Amino acid sequence: MAKHIDRNMTVKEVLDQYPETARVFKKYNLLIVGKSCGPHEPMAFFTKAHGVEYDQFAAELEAAISEKPEKVDLIEIDPSLIGDTIYQKFVKTAILISVTTGCLYGAIKLFEAGLGGSFDVLAKKAIQMHGSSQLVGWIGLYIMGFFYFILPRLKGTTLAGRKWANLSYFLVLAGLIIRAFFYLLEKSDTPLYPLVAGLLDTGAAAIFLGVCWGTLKKSAEPKGIQDNFLLAGMVWFLVSGIIYSLLNLQLHLGVFKTDNPLIAGSVPPYLFSAWVHLFLMGFVFNFIFGISAKTVPSFLDTPPVREGLIRKFFYIYNIALIGYVISALTRIQAIYFITLLLISHFTWLFIASLRVFEKKVGDLDDVKMDRSHERFIRFGYGWLAISLGIALFQLMSKDSYTLHMLRGAANHGYTVGFVSMLMIGFSMKMIPVFTGNQIWSPSLTRWTFWLLNIGNTLRIGFELLSITKDPTIHHIVGVTGFLEVTALIFFGINIWVTMTKEEAYEVKPIEVFTGNETVFALTEQFPQTIPVLREAGFTKITNPMLRKTLGRAITVKKACDEQKVDFNALKPQIIIAMGEY
Structure with missing residues (x-):
């Protein structure tokens, strides 16, 4: 018997050519894992990524095709999963923040430090405005948007509290605007605006925790290896918001008053640094670790993760993190x-347990697909391992300036080398799934990778060399930030276009109408037929998203059978509307 499905067919192609297979995807809770038309993912990769045995899944698809049903049953899909773009405003705003008050502003301040020949010339108030914008605006918003979209699909349910999720976006956005606007206007050493912005961020974190927890509670899926990490990340997000709000309350009450003009109007640097590490290691790292444990074997085609060690690492890491923050x-x-x-040591063990750097198992060697995400993920974990090593050198020094440089180099490795690299890597793989499109520009992806790594290497390397206090080295460090900003601009353009371009469909031109065309194909090529269909009794035909989803899985004839509409009477009306005589 000839096979209809092969390992390199994409999910989109399978659903386009054989709409009767939709019930098999539905059985495995895989009908809408991305946009309505299915992702541009080869079937072999798709099944591995979702923990489904390819041969069994393909056999069920073949059986569904061979049955040749006279009618394709309409499959009920929760409307909130159809055409869901909740993540887009989070991601787009995060990109804008990263190339304005986040990374770009930081690069400008770094350049000023380079011109001054020392990092000590920068006011801590400016550093903290940049840091909070970068962490909350770039990283925080991005993660929130991703998980509002991913979590329901990961757990086979719907998002609990979509309106609340949208509110959390506006709370963070309001905090970012207040932080940036009043930073320029406020001259007091006991400013109020950081407290207001911090409270808004904390409110958003509380909503994020509530929505995600409610979504997990609705799910009937078994608990996965990633779940503990995700829950811990949500809790740390809220805790970090509360702590930062308390610090800014003390700042407003004058507890941190000082005569030093470089520190005035800011939280003491050691306390701000504690919040940065709490946000990164508690909230961000836990989320990245959880998703990595779930996806790395399929994304990199590596051996299965060592689940037992990873589960033990979760408890050791988060308990140690409590002591670290205290x-x-x-x-x-x-x-x-x-x-x-x-x-440090147990995170190195976690990286080894992920098996990120091990040889590929070869399950996907025959599969043709974009693999640009792989190097981002591998290099990201490489930078994490290096950054932890740099941080450990603090144990060997007592000089305050040396400690400051070591801590700064490690922090940069965490935020740019690891976190940003992983965010971009996962985006390059997941955004096409969300949108039903392929990445807009592979060339911009390559430029993003090399510029980010070159900038990060130069920044960390020369920041470590600046321990010598040579002004020339500071001058070089001052220009490295612009390489990273350029990389993020390229990434932002690439992802923005991928998200906003029209969902890709392949529809054969209709030359002679027979009724065997899908409802989507007819209405897409001849939108003037929509009023005709509506008058015939297809009341939901005016909904563009339903036309693009359910309309692609059913022919006009079969739709008439379902709705008890006389096709032979309707056909001449459709032909007239199409312009055929």
Whole structure:
């Protein structure tokens, strides 16, 4: 028997050519994992990514095709999953923040430091405005948008509290605007605006936790290896917001008053640094670790992760993180060093348990697909391992300036080398799934990768060399930020266009209408037939999203059978509307 399905057919092609297979996708809860037309993913990769045995799945698809049903049953799909673009405003705003008050503003300040020959010339108030915008605006918004979209599909349910999810976006946006606007206007050493912005961020974090927790509770799916990491990340997000709000309350009440003009109007640097690490290591790292544990074997075609070690790592890491944050807030060096040692060594063990750098198993060697995401993920985990090593060198130094440079280099490795690299890598793989499109420009993807890595290498390398206090080295460090900004601009353009261009459909031109055309094909090529169909009793035909989803899975004849409409009487009306005589 000839096979209809092969390993390199995309999900989109299968659903386009054989709409009767939709019930098989529905059985495995895979009908709408991305946009309505299905992702541009080869079947072999798609099944591996979702933990489904390819041979069994393909056999069921073949059986559905061989049955040749006279009618294709309409499959009920929750409307909230059809054409869901909730993530887009989060991602687009995050990109805008990264190339304005986030990364770009940071690059400008870094350039000023380079011209001044020292990092000590920068006001801490400016550094903290940049840092909070970069963390909350770029990283925080991006993760929130991604998970509002991914979580329901990952857990086979719908998003709990979509209106609340949208509210969380506007709370973060309001906080970012207040932070940027009043930073330029406020001259007081006890400003109110950081507290207001922090409270808005905390409210958004609380909503994020509530919506995601409610979504998990609705799910009947078994608990996955990623679930503990995701829950911990949500809790740390809220805790970091509460702590930062309390710090800004103390700033407003004058607890941190100082005569030093470079520190005035800001939270003490060691406390701000503690919040940065809490946000990154608690919220962001947990989310990335969880998704990595779920996706790395399929995304990189590597051996299965070592689940037992990863589950143990989760508890050790998060318990150690509690001590790490307490030590950073209280400046108890002994606890700080012990917890830093624990976090570093067990994170290295986690990376080994992910098997990121192991040889591919070859399951997908015959599959033709874009693999640009692979190097982002591998290099990202490489940078994490290096950054943890840099952080450990703090244990060997007592000079405050050296400690500051080591901490700065490690932090940059965390945020740009690891977090941004992983965010971009996952985006390059997942955004096409969300949109039903392929990445707009592979060339911009390559430029993004090399510029980001070159900029990060130069920044970390020369920041470590700046321990010598040579002004020339600071001048070089000052220009590295613009390489990273350019990389993020290229990434932003690439992802923005991919998200906003029309969903890709392949529809054969209709030359002679027979009724065997799909409802989508007819109405897409001849929109003047929509009023005719509506008058005939297809009341939902005016909904463009239903035409693009359910309309692609049913022919006009079969739709008439379903709605008890006389096709032979309707056909002449359709032909007239099409312009055929």
